[in-house]
Structures are given as structure tokens and as C-alpha cells.
Amino acid sequence: MALSKQEVLKVGTLSRIRLTEAEVEKFGTQLSAILGYVDKLRELDTRNVEPLAHALPIHNVLRPDEPRPSLTPEEALGGAPEAAGDFFRVPRVLDEGTSA
Template sequence: MAFTREQVVKIADLGRLHLTESEIESMSKQLTAILGFFEQLEAIDTEGIEPMAHCLPIQNVFREDEKKPGLPPDEALANAPKRVGDFFSVPPILD
């Protein structure tokens, strides 16, 4: 399966990745090669096989719903690229 420029741009958009022109070009070649390699999975008969998302035989793990200390605001905000008061600052999302 060849991976076109348009498909690379579409997937990059879904993954919120800005790619340069040269990255789009190399990515379409490399993804084509990688997906070609992955096509061998099609040869395996998996009819009726339950998918295994997780290897442990555990389902829901519960603990007591107790109040515990969290990060103080200053520590939680210490790594923020931009903060205003006790808030993370982002570009406007509404006009």
C-alpha cells in the first residue's frame, strides 16, 4: 500500500503534528515501507481470536475514595509554558 502525500497530511493533522515539506516527503516513503512490512500480518488466521489489549487477568481495581493531598497550585503550574495567576494560559479558542 503506497502512502500518498495527501494521506500523510491527513494523518499528521489528526495527530496534531506540523510537518515540513521535506518531512512529508520522507514520511510518505518511510510509512509506505513500514506498512508494506506490516502487511505480513494479513497472512495470519485470527478468525475468532479474542483481541488482547492487556496481559494481566485483572479487570477493575478499586481503592477507598479518600481525600488525599494533591499538588499545590504553584507546583502544578511551575512547568507551564505560560501562566496567568493560578491558570494555564492558552491562545483564544472563541472569536
């Protein structure tokens, strides 16, 4: 299955990657090859197979609700490209409110 140029550009946008013409070509071919492999897998009859939610055969790994020490703001901000006081500093966002 071949990916259209537009689809490759959309994946680029979603990943926040700017692609050159040559990269669109290159990644388009690579992504299409991956999808081709998935198409191959699709040939298998999986009607009676439960979808796999997790690769490990374990469940219910839980921890008690006990607070543990956090990083200091200095440590937390230490690796950030930019900080302003105790805050991370990011390019101005116009969209109002969180999306969560």
C-alpha cells in the same frame, strides 16, 4: 501499502505537526513501511483468536475512593509555558464549549 501525500498531511494535522515537503516524503515512506508490516501480519488467519485488549494478563486493578493530597497551584503551573494567576494560559480558543 503506500500512504498518499494527503494522508500523511492529515496525520500531521491530527498530531499538530507542520511538515515540510521533504518530511512528507520521508515520513510517508516510513509510515508506509509500518503499514506494510501490518499487512504482512494480516496474512495470518486470526478468525479464532480473541482480540487482545491488553498486553498484561491481569484485570480489575482498582483503588478505594479515598482522596489524596494534590499538587499546589504553584507546583501545577510551575512547568507550564504560560500562566495567568492560578490558571494555565493558552492561545485564545474560538470554538465554544468543551468537546468532552
